[in-house]
Structures are given as structure tokens and as C-alpha cells.
Amino acid sequence: MGATREIYWNTGHGAVVVMYLVALVAVGAMALGFRRRRDIWRRGKPLDRVDHPLRRLSRLLADTLSQSKVARVPEGGVPHSIFFWAFLLLFAGTLLVMAQVDLLTPLFNVNLLSGDFYRLYSLTLDLAGLLALVALGVLAARRFVIRPPGLERTPGDAAVHLLLLAILVTGFIVEGFRMAATELRDNPGLALWSPVGYLFAELFAAMSDQAQRAAHRALWLAHMLLALGFIAIIPWTKLRHIATTSGNSFFEPNKPKGTLPPVDLDDESAERFGASAVGDLFWKDLFDADACTKCGRCQERCPAWLTGKPLSPMKVIADIGDVAEKENGKPLIEAVSRDALWSCTTCGACEEICPASIEHVGKIIEMRRSLVLMAGEFPGDEARRACDAIEINGNPFGLARSSRGDWAKGLPVSVADGKSETEILYFTGCYASFDPRNRKVAESFIKICAAAGVTVAVLGKAERCCGEPARKLGNEYLYRMVAESNIAAICASGARRIVTACPHCFNTLARDYRELGLDLPVEHHSTFIRRLVGEGRLKLNPAAFSATYHDSCYLARYRDIAEAPRVVLEAAGGRLAEMEWAGSEGFCCGAGGGRILAEERMGTPIVDERLRMARKTGASTLVAACPFCLSMFEDGLKRSDAHQSLKAFDLAEVVVRSLENP
Amino acid sequence: MNILVCIKQVPDMEGRFEPNEAGSWFDEVGLAWRMNEYDAFAVEEAVRLKERLGGEARVTALCVGPARVVETLRKALSMGCDDAVHIDDPEAPERDPWQIASMIVGFAAGRGFELVFTGMQSEDRSSAQVGLLVAERLGVTCATGITAFEWRDGAITVEREIEGGRSCTLRLKAPALLTCQQGLNSPRYPTLPNIMKSKRAKLTVLTPESVGLEPPKASSGNFRPHERNAAGVILDGDAVTLAAQVLEILETRTAVLGKGGVR
Numbered sequence: 001m002g003a004t005r006e007i008y009w010n011t012g013h014g015a016v017v018v019m020y021l022v023a024l025v026a027v028g029a030m031a032l033g034f035r036r037r038r039d040i041w042r043r044g045k046p047l048d049r050v051d052h053p054l055r056r057l058s059r060l061l062a063d064t065l066s067q068s069k070v071a072r073v074p075e076g077g078v079p080h081s082i083f084f085w086a087f088l089l090l091f092a093g094t095l096l097v098m099a100q101v102d103l104l105t106p107l108f109n110v111n112l113l114s115g116d117f118y119r120l121y122s123l124t125l126d127l128a129g130l131l132a133l134v135a136l137g138v139l140a141a142r143r144f145v146i147r148p149p150g151l152e153r154t155p156g157d158a159a160v161h162l163l164l165l166a167i168l169v170t171g172f173i174v175e176g177f178r179m180a181a182t183e184l185r186d187n188p189g190l191a192l193w194s195p196v197g198y199l200f201a202e203l204f205a206a207m208s209d210q211a212q213r214a215a216h217r218a219l220w221l222a223h224m225l226l227a228l229g230f231i232a233i234i235p236w237t238k239l240r241h242i243a244t245t246s247g248n249s250f251f252e253p254n255k256p257k258g259t260l261p262p263v264d265l266d267d268e269s270a271e272r273f274g275a276s277a278v279g280d281l282f283w284k285d286l287f288d289a290d291a292c293t294k295c296g297r298c299q300e301r302c303p304a305w306l307t308g309k310p311l312s313p314m315k316v317i318a319d320i321g322d323v324a325e326k327e328n329g330k331p332l333i334e335a336v337s338r339d340a341l342w343s344c345t346t347c348g349a350c351e352e353i354c355p356a357s358i359e360h361v362g363k364i365i366e367m368r369r370s371l372v373l374m375a376g377e378f379p380g381d382e383a384r385r386a387c388d389a390i391e392i393n394g395n396p397f398g399l400a401r402s403s404r405g406d407w408a409k410g411l412p413v414s415v416a417d418g419k420s421e422t423e424i425l426y427f428t429g430c431y432a433s434f435d436p437r438n439r440k441v442a443e444s445f446i447k448i449c450a451a452a453g454v455t456v457a458v459l460g461k462a463e464r465c466c467g468e469p470a471r472k473l474g475n476e477y478l479y480r481m482v483a484e485s486n487i488a489a490i491c492a493s494g495a496r497r498i499v500t501a502c503p504h505c506f507n508t509l510a511r512d513y514r515e516l517g518l519d520l521p522v523e524h525h526s527t528f529i530r531r532l533v534g535e536g537r538l539k540l541n542p543a544a545f546s547a548t549y550h551d552s553c554y555l556a557r558y559r560d561i562a563e564a565p566r567v568v569l570e571a572a573g574g575r576l577a578e579m580e581w582a583g584s585e586g587f588c589c590g591a592g593g594g595r596i597l598a599e600e601r602m603g604t605p606i607v608d609e610r611l612r613m614a615r616k617t618g619a620s621t622l623v624a625a626c627p628f629c630l631s632m633f634e635d636g637l638k639r640s641d642a643h644q645s646l647k648a649f650d651l652a653e654v655v656v657r658s659l660e661n662p
Numbered sequence: 663m664n665i666l667v668c669i670k671q672v673p674d675m676e677g678r679f680e681p682n683e684a685g686s687w688f689d690e691v692g693l694a695w696r697m698n699e700y701d702a703f704a705v706e707e708a709v710r711l712k713e714r715l716g717g718e719a720r721v722t723a724l725c726v727g728p729a730r731v732v733e734t735l736r737k738a739l740s741m742g743c744d745d746a747v748h749i750d751d752p753e754a755p756e757r758d759p760w761q762i763a764s765m766i767v768g769f770a771a772g773r774g775f776e777l778v779f780t781g782m783q784s785e786d787r788s789s790a791q792v793g794l795l796v797a798e799r800l801g802v803t804c805a806t807g808i809t810a811f812e813w814r815d816g817a818i819t820v821e822r823e824i825e826g827g828r829s830c831t832l833r834l835k836a837p838a839l840l841t842c843q844q845g846l847n848s849p850r851y852p853t854l855p856n857i858m859k860s861k862r863a864k865l866t867v868l869t870p871e872s873v874g875l876e877p878p879k880a881s882s883g884n885f886r887p888h889e890r891n892a893a894g895v896i897l898d899g900d901a902v903t904l905a906a907q908v909l910e911i912l913e914t915r916t917a918v919l920g921k922g923g924v925r
């Protein structure tokens with residue numbers, strides 16, 4: 001006997017017409033729902049996120065079909081992926097049935113669903129249904145029984161799980177009744193190709209043919225209504241993420257990571273800066289709120305949340321969504337809360353792990369911009385004073401501008417005068433210029449350059465704060481003031497290549513100053529030293545020591561620089577023991593996002609959490625490659641008993657140690 | 663109601679102060695400039711009063727000094743002052759308080775300022791005389807070093823700090839001049855729209871002669887930078903080492919632990 005089946009068996013032609021009508025209604029309801037959502041997205045400002053459409057489309061397909069982003073966190077992610085693939089197969093199988101009946105048979109008189117292909121089709125779909133059921137069970141168990149922190153359990157969640165369960169189970173039951181009445185009797189060999197359906201068919205085998213047919217017809221109708229109901233409710237429930245989360249892979253920014261939306265400071269008629277209302281945000285910011293599935297991954301990695309601060313990146317997105325939806329609700333910043341906004345270190349752990357490509361940090365900065373630029377508000381008086389000090393003295397400490405280059409006295413460093421040519425311009429930064437602890441890092445870096453025969457110039461008193469902490473606090477005006485002054489000084493210096501030991505300066509000069517016209521190669525000292533070692537210009541004579549390396553967020557996460565510092569550290573004798581969060585998933589020291597200028601008043605210090613992880617490795621040396629991280633570590637170690645067993649150093653310092661070893 | 667705020671631009675006190683060539687005052691090279699801190703309290707209080715009174719009040723900021731002080735006047739505008747008057751006087755840094763006061767009075771007299779706010783003193787010259795002299799010569803009531811201010815239809819209540827952490831309340835009537843002390847308020851951070859507006863604002867520029875500059879009563883003999891005593895010592899280490907080091911210093915270099923030293 002051939003391997004095929006009568007499609008729409010036992011349903012009658014009328015039912016198929018009904019099915020198409022209901023499908024029309026379902027798709028209409030879906031379209032209406034998405035139109036409503038689109039009206040909400042349009043409350044945001046325009047933003048071009050459709051450039052390079054082919055690149056975007058292939059990213060969408062790759063991200064969605066591979067499920068790579070969601071599967072990155074295996075618990076939850078793996079069952080989700082399995083469920084997705086299985087459901088996709090079932091959906092494709094159903095479409096194939098429709099195509100067979102209404103296209104292939106009437107137009108081409110071809111029956112695809114026969115023979116070996118039909119056997120494979122039956123087996124695949126049966127197994128897909130089974131896998132989907134198992135994955136759904138695991139997902140439901142995780143959400144409703146294991147209840148990991150950060151994962152919500154709303155009635156809507158329960159309803160969606162039940163709906164999916166009902167679709168899958170009715171599908172099998174319909175199959176079971178059909179097979180009991182047909183294949184099981186006429187073609188038992190073929191029935192084995194539908195193993196799950198076979199089991200159900202066995203259950204119903206004893207029923208009369210009439211009862212089987214009646215039950216089949218009823219359940220077919222139920223299955224059809226449930227499946228089409230699923231389509232109809234997509235935009236009205238969290239299921240909308242099927243479209244919006246994958247859509248967000250399309251709408252991801254094509255700019256370098258960490259690029260902030262520009263502020264037009266030259267527009268003399270501008271009266272509003274930053275975001276204090278939904279209309280000040282971009283449409284993509286509101287779309288993000290719809291792309292969020294509240295999976296809680298951002299929250300579980302947010303250093304602020306994990307140390308008892310009132311910031312959950314997930315909640316920020318949800319709050320924005322709420323305000324966008326209710327037109328006359330709470331003002332945006334009240335809804336999100338100032339404390340949440342000021343708690344962010346802009347470390348980017350949320351964006352890194354988000355399976356929905358949501359951009360949390362930019363929104364927080366936009367709201368901070370409104371607080372600082374429109375209301376003169378800061379996270380604390382100390383942060384306002386630091387901004388005043390940057391404006392007047394060019395450094396957040398309020399120390400004399402004219403003493404900025406003093407650290408270099410007696411070292412083989414020249415102050416750039418625009419005439420003499422040195423191999424690099426060392427953009428020192430505020431901490432290495434003024435902070436006694438970080439001055440040692442600057443000295444170490446100069447010693448390294450001297451040992452490698454690299455000539456170094458500095459801007460000296462012409463250098464000012466790069467503006468990064470002020471900018472991340474929302475103080476775009478101050479950032480622009482110091483940025484323009486620095487760019488002018490760099491241009492006048494005759495520099496051809498810039499190196500900095502500070503990831504914040506590095507990101508700012510390499511990416512943000514570029515927007516303002518600086519066009520020079522900028523490098524972080526970790527990659528620069530690695531090159532010196534690689535080219536044989538820097539000879540190291542290492543003595544072994546145990547070390548753990550702390551990734552600065554602005555190196556590993558924002559610039560994908562995680563390998564170079566480790567290579568240098570190991571070349572300097574470090575035997576590396578990794579912390580539990582490392583590389584692009586590193587855990588912030590607490591100083592990013594301008595938090596270095598503000599007191600940490602809420603919760604417990606973020607740096608204590610990081611030091612706990614460092615101590616757990618058993619290493620004696622904690623190596624950083626960022627002056628903010630190093631300062632935080634020194635402060636944290638001073639407060640704890642650990643400073644006997646754990647010492648913090650900059651990468652340049654451990655390299656110098658290996659230079660000096662005999 | 664017209665309110666006048668007299669402000670001064672001073673060098674940031676972290677700068678390195680060296681005598682100028684004549685030795686009469688400090689050299690300005692390498693210094694960073696900003697609004698005198700006490701004057702920032704004055705601006706803030708004047709603007710707060712204006713905001714409380716609504717449309718009827720107008721705040722004029724006045725600054726005597728060379729061209730560089732325009733930045734500080736714009737700062738005052740960005741904090742909420744309505745008008746800015748620059749008495750363009752390159753010699754201002756070396757003028758005595760009497761001369762500065764004479765110019766302020768020359769501008770203010772007859773313009774009907776009901777209230778004049780200024781700093782208690784400047785951070786660089788610290789004479790604390792200009793406010794008093796202006797009040798005296800305008801013939802208005804004066805209270806110095808106020809730490810709180812209340813206005814009720816011309817009736818003024820202020821708090822003053824006096825020696826030893828004590829304070830008192832004074833009641834006075836407008837017109838009056840008040841010099842402002844730390845603790846009065848926390849000056850605002852200007853908003854960006856106000857900064858942009860202040861950049862476009864037109865300043866009134868006057869010459870010293872046009873506002874009646876008078877000859878000095880005192881002249882500057884010389885200027886000496888801070889004479890360092892023994893250099894400070896920064897101790898390093900954990901609590902135990904630190905305590906031991908402090909003890910050693912107290913024992914070897916001071917008499918506080920000596921016998922009979924307990925009072």
C-alpha cells in the first residue's frame with residue numbers, strides 16, 4: 001500500500017472553508033494588534049534602523065533560526081530553542097498541508113505528501129510534536145516549579161503555556177483518532193511512521209468508527225481554533241516577541257558598540273535635551289519594550305541589581321513600555337525612578353546577554369541627560385562638584401590644571417610641542433595624572449616604552465579630562481567642552497598615534513572623538529604592549545606568579561579586547577586563574593557610567609562583590625587594565641581583610657616587574 | 663523689584679600662585695578662573711527670590727574686572743540672572759576695596775535696587791570690605807555673612823553665623839545689602855537651555871571712569887606665596903602599621919604624650 005493519507009479526512013469541505021475564514025479573522029486580529037503596537041512605537045522619535053537591509057535581514061535569519069542568542073544561557077535557552085525548532089517544523093508541516101491541498105494538487109496535480117517523503121514527513125512532525133511537548137514541560141517546570149529569580153509568573157504566562165500545551169495535545173489526539181479510524185486498520189506499516197500518533201491511536205482503537213469520527217471532527221475543529229487563536233493573540237500577549245525579538249535582530253545598531261545618540265548643541269533653538277517623556281525617546285526604544293520577554297537575564301547580571309540597588313535593566317525597559325502605552329500615566333523619569341537611573345554603571349552586561357538585542361544603556365543615558373541638562377540634577381553633590389572641577393580644572397579632583405604633567409618630571413617623556421616627532425602620544429588621563437596610586441601605572445608604562453625604545457610625548461597641562469564620566473552621567477555639554485579642547489590640543493601636538501592606559505579614555509578618543517573630527521589611530525596599552533612583546537621589541541624575563549585578570553567592561557565588552565591583556569599577563573609570568581565572570585561577561589568594578597565621580601550610597605559596594613570573586617580564585621595578584629577598576633580595587637581591599645593576601649596591580653606594573661627581574 | 667548681585671571672578675585656589683613681575687600681586691599665568699564661591703551663594707539666593715516672586719523681579723549681575731570675567735558673568739546668567747553688567751577694568755585685580763566699591767556704587771546709585779546680594783568676601787583677596795563699603799555709600803542696611811534668608815514684602819529675616827558656631831537672627835527692612843556665607847544654599851548647576859541663552863545674551867559693558875572710579879585708599883605693598891612649613895607626611899599601610907607610625911611621630915616630634923601633658 002502507498003504511503004500517503006487523505007488530507008482533511010473526515011472534516012468535510014465546509015470545515016475547510018470555515019478554517020480559511022477563521023484564519024482570515026486570526027490574521028486580521030494579528031494585523032490589528034501589530035498596528036496598535038506600531039502606533040505606540042511611533043510615539044518615539046524617528047531613527048534610521050533600516051540601512052544595509054540585506055545585512056540586517058541575514059542577521060535576523062541567522063539569529064532567529066540558530067537561536068544562538070537565547071541558547072547562550074542553557075537553562076531556559078536550550079528548551080526554548082528546541083521548542084522553537086519543533087514548533088517551526090510543525091508550522092511548516094501545517095503550511096505544507098495547506099499548500100498541498102490548495103496549490104500543488106489543483107494546479108500541478110502533484111502529491112508531495114506520498115511515499116518516502118510522506119513517511120519522513122510523518123516521522124519528523126511526530127517527533128517535533130513530542131520534542132515540543134517535552135521542551136514545553138521543561139520550560140513550564142522551570143518557570144512555575146523551580147522558579148529561578150527574575151523570572152515572572154503572571155496569569156498571562158500560565159495562559160500561554162496552557163494554550164501551547166493544548167495545541168500540541170489536541171494535535172496528537174486528532175492524529176490518534178484519524179489513525180485509529182484509518183491507518184491502524186488499513187495500513188499499519190505506515191502508522192509506525194507516526195509513533196506518537198500511534199500510541200494515541202491505540203488508545204482509541206476500541207471505540208466505534210462512528211465515535212472515532214465524531215471525536216476526530218470535534219477535536220480537529222478545536223485544534224484548528226486553538227492554532228489560529230494562537231496566531232490571533234501574538235501581538236496582544238508576550239507572544240509578540242516572536243515578531244519583535246526577531247525584529248530587533250534586524251533593527252540592531254550598525255554602529256560601533258557604545259555609540260551614544262548625538263545631541264545637537266549647535267542648534268540654538270533647541271529647548272529640550274535628553275528624554276523626560278516617551279516622545280523624547282526613539283521609536284526603537286519603545287520597540288525594545290515590546291521585544292523584551294522579561295527573561296530576567298539582564299537583571300541577574302546587573303552589578304547594581306546584584307548588590308541591592310534599585311536598578312533592574314529589565315524593569316527600566318518595562319517601565320518605558322508602560323509609560324508609552326498609557327498616554328497620561330506617570331512622567332517617564334518618575335516611572336523609571338532617579339535612583340534606578342543613577343545606579344547604572346553602563347557596564348553593558350545587560351545588553352551583552354539580552355537575547356532580544358535590547359539597548360538598555362542608551363535609554364538610561366538619555367534620561368540622565370534630561371536630569372543633568374534640563375534640571376541640573378546629579379546623583380549627589382559630589383558628582384556636581386566633580387563636574388564643576390572638570391569644567392574649571394580639567395580634572396574631577398579639582399587639582400591645579402597647571403600641575404597635570406607633573407607626574408612625568410624626571411621620566412623620559414617630552415611635552416608635545418607640535419615640532420618634535422615621537423612614536424606615540426600617551427593620553428595620560430586624570431587618574432594617571434593626579435591619583436598617586438595610578439601615577440605609578442603611568443610611570444610603569446613609560447618604563448615599558450623606554451625599555452622597548454618607544455619615544456613618548458604627553459599633552460601635559462594642555463590635556464583635560466576626556467569627558468567620559470561626565471558624558472555617561474548625562475553631562476553632554478561638559479563632555480563636548482573638554483572633548484573639543486582635547487581634540488584641538490591633540491591636533492596641535494603633531495601626534496600620529498595615541499596610546500592610553502585607560503579604557504574610558506580609549507573608547508572616548510577612539511570612537512567618540514572620531515564623531516567630532518579626531519582621526520588618529522588610538523590604542524589601549526594592553527594591545528600596544530602585546531604588540532611590543534610580539535614584535536620582540538620588549539623582552540620579558542618573567543618570574544611566575546598566580547594572578548587573576550579583571551576585564552574592564554570598556555575593554556572586553558565594548559571593544560572585544562580580552563585576549564591581549566591575558567597574553568601580556570602570561571608573558572609577564574602570570575599563571576592565570578579566571579574568575580566566575582570573565583571576558584565579555586565580566587563583572588563591573590562599579591566605577592563605570594560616571595559612578596567613579598559619585599558616592600555609592602545604596603546597597604553594598606559593587607567592588608566588594610568583584611573582590612569576592614577574585615579571592616575565590618586563590619590568586620595572589622589581581623590584575624586590572626583600567627585606572628577606575630584599580631582605584632575601586634584599592635579602596636575595596638583597604639576596607640577588607642583581604643589586602644594581605646590579594647594585591648591589585650595594573651597590567652603595566654606586572655610587566656615592569658618582569659622587566660626588572662634579573 | 664530690582665535685585666543686584668555683585669560677583670567676582672577668582673582663580674581656582676588649587677592653582678600655583680607666584681608673585682607677578684612687580685611683586686605687587688600674583689601672576690595670572692597658568693591659573694584657572696571661576697566665580698568666587700561666596701558670590702555663587704549670592705547669585706543662587708537672588709535667583710531663588712526672583713523665582714519665588716515671579717515676573718515682578720529682575721536680577722542684575724555685576725562684575726568688575728578684565729575681559730576674562732565675561733565667562734563668570736555668563737555663568738551668572740546661566741544660573742538665572744536676567745542682566746549682566748561688566749565694568750571692564752584691566753586693573754581691577756590690584757585695586758583696593760574702596761575703588762571696587764566706588765565703581766559698584768557709581769553703577770548702582772539711583773537705579774532703585776531694593777536688594778543687593780554679594781559674597782561675604784573674595785577667595786583671593788579676602789578683604790571682606792566691598793559689600794560693607796557699598797552698603798555704607800548707598801546708605802542701605804547691611805547684614806554680613808548670612809546663612810539663611812527670608813523675604814516678606816520688604817521685611818527681611820536673616821540668620822548670621824557668629825564666632826564659635828553660634829548664630830543669631832536679624833530682622834531688617836529693604837533696601838538692604840546682604841553678604842552671603844557658606845551654608846546659605848547650594849548653588850544650582852545651570853541647565854543647558856540657560857547656558858545656551860547666556861551665550862547669546864548681550865552684556866552691558868561700562869568703563870571704570872563712567873561709573874566714577876575713585877583713587878585708592880590703600881595700595882598693595884607686595885605679595886608672597888604660601889610659605890611652607892615642614893612638608894606634610896603621608897602615611898601608608900594597614901591600620902596597625904599606621905597606628906604605630908602615628909604613635910612614633912607623636913612621641914618623637916610632639917609633646918602631646920609627654921608626662922604632665924594631660925590637662
